[in-house]
Amino acid sequence: MTTIKKTGRLLVPAAPRATRRGFLGGATALTAAGAIPGLLPHAARAEPKRGGTIRAAKGHGSTTDTLDPGTFINGYTVAMSYGMHGFLTGIGADGNVEPSLAESWEATPDARIWRFKIRPGVTFHSGKPLSLEDIVASVNHHRGEKTTSAAAPLFSGITGISTEGKDTVVFELETGNADFPFVFADYHMGILPAGGDGIDWRSGDGCGPYKLLDFEPGVSSRFERFENDWTQERGFFDGVELLSVIDLNARTTALVSGEVDTIDKLDLKTVGLLGRRPGIEIASIAGPQFYSFAMRCDTDPYIDKNVRLAMKYGIDRQALVDKILFGHGTIGNDQPIGTNYRFHDPSLEQRPYDPDRAKFHLKEAGLDTLDVTLSAADAAFPGAVDAAQLYQAACGPAGINLKVNRVPNDGYWSDVWLKAPLCAVYWGGRPTEDQILTTEFESGQAWNDSFWSNERFDELLVKARGELDEAKRREMCAEMQALVSDDAGVILPMFANFVFANSGKIAHGKFASNYDCDGERWMERWWFA
Numbered sequence: 001m002t003t004i005k006k007t008g009r010l011l012v013p014a015a016p017r018a019t020r021r022g023f024l025g026g027a028t029a030l031t032a033a034g035a036i037p038g039l040l041p042h043a044a045r046a047e048p049k050r051g052g053t054i055r056a057a058k059g060h061g062s063t064t065d066t067l068d069p070g071t072f073i074n075g076y077t078v079a080m081s082y083g084m085h086g087f088l089t090g091i092g093a094d095g096n097v098e099p100s101l102a103e104s105w106e107a108t109p110d111a112r113i114w115r116f117k118i119r120p121g122v123t124f125h126s127g128k129p130l131s132l133e134d135i136v137a138s139v140n141h142h143r144g145e146k147t148t149s150a151a152a153p154l155f156s157g158i159t160g161i162s163t164e165g166k167d168t169v170v171f172e173l174e175t176g177n178a179d180f181p182f183v184f185a186d187y188h189m190g191i192l193p194a195g196g197d198g199i200d201w202r203s204g205d206g207c208g209p210y211k212l213l214d215f216e217p218g219v220s221s222r223f224e225r226f227e228n229d230w231t232q233e234r235g236f237f238d239g240v241e242l243l244s245v246i247d248l249n250a251r252t253t254a255l256v257s258g259e260v261d262t263i264d265k266l267d268l269k270t271v272g273l274l275g276r277r278p279g280i281e282i283a284s285i286a287g288p289q290f291y292s293f294a295m296r297c298d299t300d301p302y303i304d305k306n307v308r309l310a311m312k313y314g315i316d317r318q319a320l321v322d323k324i325l326f327g328h329g330t331i332g333n334d335q336p337i338g339t340n341y342r343f344h345d346p347s348l349e350q351r352p353y354d355p356d357r358a359k360f361h362l363k364e365a366g367l368d369t370l371d372v373t374l375s376a377a378d379a380a381f382p383g384a385v386d387a388a389q390l391y392q393a394a395c396g397p398a399g400i401n402l403k404v405n406r407v408p409n410d411g412y413w414s415d416v417w418l419k420a421p422l423c424a425v426y427w428g429g430r431p432t433e434d435q436i437l438t439t440e441f442e443s444g445q446a447w448n449d450s451f452w453s454n455e456r457f458d459e460l461l462v463k464a465r466g467e468l469d470e471a472k473r474r475e476m477c478a479e480m481q482a483l484v485s486d487d488a489g490v491i492l493p494m495f496a497n498f499v500f501a502n503s504g505k506i507a508h509g510k511f512a513s514n515y516d517c518d519g520e521r522w523m524e525r526w527w528f529a
Contacts, residue, residue, distance in 0.1 A: 048507070048527040050225075053239035056522070057251045059265030059382070061244025063218035064414045068201045069188050070142055070149025073413050075264060075516055076244050078187045078428075080215075083223055083240060083523035084125075085190025086207035086230075088116060088135070089181050091431050091519055093512040097181050101130070101191055101207070101230075111176035111468060116169045116184075122230045124193055125211040126203070132163045137194035139171075141201075151188035153438045153445040157465070176466035178473075179432045186435070187520065209235030209524045218244050218410065223523070236527035246379060246409045255280065255501055262526075264500040264517050265382045268326040271499060279504035284328050284497045287513035288340055288429020288436070291324075291381045291496050292332075293374065293391070294449040295489035299421045301372070302450075306365035308489055311372075312351055313358035314395030317493040323390060324383040328497040335484040336427065336436050337477065338495045340513075343433050345478035348485060358398035369399040375416050379409035380424035381496070388424060418449055425449055426496075428515045433477055434465050441484055450489025457483045505529060 061076035072081050088102040102116040122130035139161060142149040160172040173180065183189065191207060192199040204212040207230075210223035223240040243260065245251045248267050254260040256277065266274065266282075275282035295302040295311060302308055317331045330338070333351055337344050362370055376388040385406050392402040407416050416423050430436040439445060442461055443453040457480055464476040484490070498516040502508075507529040512519030518526070 048236045049529070050236050050527070051238055052528040053241060054237045054262065054506070054523075054526070054528070055241045055243065055260040057243045057245040057254050057260040057263045059246055059248065059251060059263070060379075061218050061246070062410055062413060064411060065217040066201075067204055067215065069190050069192065070147065070151060072188055073150065075428075075520065076242065078515065078520045079517065079523065080212075080221060080242060081187045081190050082208070082519075082521045083210045083242075084204070084206040084208045084212050085192065086122065086130075087189055087191065088118075088184035090521070091182075091185045091512065091514045093510045093519070095431065095512070095514060097185060097431075100185075101135075102181075102184070105181055107180070111178050111180065111466065112173045114171045114173070114180050115164070116171070118167050118169060119230060120167065122207055123228055124205050124207045125226055126193070126205045128193055128205070130191070130207055131194070132166070132169055133194045134199075135169050135191055136161050136163065137199050138189070138191045141192075141199050142188065148446075149188060150439075150446050151186055153442055153447075154183045154186060154189075154435065175462060176468065177434070178466070178468055179434055182432050182435065185431070187515075210240055220244065234524035237523070240523055248378070248382065255503065258503070261503040261506055262500065262517070262522065266499050266501055268324070268328055268382065268499060271326070271328070271501075274501060281502045281504060281506070282499070283502070283511055284499045285511050285513045286340065286495075286497050287515075288336070288338060288431075289496050289498055289516065290332055290336055290338070290427055290429065290492055291320075291384070291387070291494050292425045292427065293388075293491040293493075294417075294423055294425050295491065296421045296451045297453070297489040298451040301365070301367075301370060302421065302489055304365045305487060306361040307367070307370065309486070310358040310361040310365070310370065310398065310400065311395070312491050313354045313361065314398040314400050315391050315491055315493050316353040316394040317351075318353070319390055319394065320387055320493050324387045325494060325496055328499050330495045332492040332494050333485055334488070334490060334492045335481045336429065336440065336490075336492060337433055337481050341433055343474045343477035345481050348478070348481055351485065353394065355395070355398035358395065358400065362399055367399075369401060371401045371403070372422055373403045373405050373420075374422045374424070375405045375407050375420040376424040377407050377409045377412045377416070379412040380417075381426035384424040384426075418447075431514050434461070437461060437480060437484070438465075440490070441488060452488040452490075454483055454487060502526075 058076045060074035086101045090098050090100045092098045103119045105116045107114045142151040143155045157174045159174050162170045209229050211226045213222040215221040221242045225235050251263040255263045374388050376384045378384050388404045439447050460476045460480050464473050467473040500517050508526045
């Protein structure tokens, strides 16, 4: 069994349109987001090579991180999860759901009962064979009243889990869910060995392409290739060193000096200059990622819808896209279903920067001026503090006196997000509309970061999930987009491309666009040329 130990080594110098196909008989389909070429892309190599140790510096990671998959919250733990764990399904580079530990699946015509046939011959890193009990326990880790998992909303509709024979797990849902296979590709949903009353997550045992050797939260983790992986078509590195390097200059310096092979969360002001350096590849991939500011609807003054609207009209979206994203993204409209989603509503009117309209809504709230504090750190997203200051300048003419509270990077996601009345946030998006709308906006969910509750939205969410008529589902999704844009407590000014940089030594295929860094499955997909 893996021993998790600390390491004190200094690892870097001190100086990161959907198309739908039949979903009831096999690999259901959704093109989550179309990738665009990197700025200086290498041609995809057809023949992966084995060997070497890749060193990755991530602009994520916290001393509060754990190995409990229900707590995974940032790009560091997402990459770690996909590297060490096996999943029933995966999202391919084309955005479609694909088989993994589950060889195939089928559903009843109403998409309410799903049967997943499990691949034989899979073992955990400890040598324990994968069993149906492990799968049931892993799913149940995210279910029930006592769960603390952030993935709980994805499984709240499951009313029963059973097994058939030696290779089939059956899920019974309260209502139909046309996208159900997608939920098992979520980074929280790694399959772990059953143990005690649940799963054994503390040991770090997994059934993914890499075996965890050590893990020091907020610092580093090390992995080695799992030689007995069920497929030999992934996991080409001999080893992986994953580093948490929050400081942008340190990450960039480490890549330029050759100390690391890949970094994320680049400085978009200077990404063009970085890309001109010999031996460095820049990728800018359009996807569902967005940067936002979350207002707590359960906390004054954001309880008042008119205050929320004033805050939304007081932000200059184009200025943020120009000065924070430097063209690596597009304007947002206060709801997360962008143009990469199949049910995006292009008829929803774009909210402009309008200080006079913001003043109008302040008056409707009985206010002449408004004093608020926005908490931000660059751990939220690259340039978050600068974005907060741009917001501060823009909303001044509307009578909104916004104070920027720059908080520490470390512990941001545990100490600030979901706690501060107004704070900066990034979301990597999700492969389906239902997943992102459920996770961030359904009443009472753990990651509903604006603490918004809307009865009509919740009703539509359940109906749309089980609706097999795409025209009706599109109509319901359009109404949900309008409700979020006009009523929820999320200010969503911009969709940000995934922008990361690799050493020229790294070879790869087409980059996925469902999450950052090739869907954060770079450990298994990349290799040294």
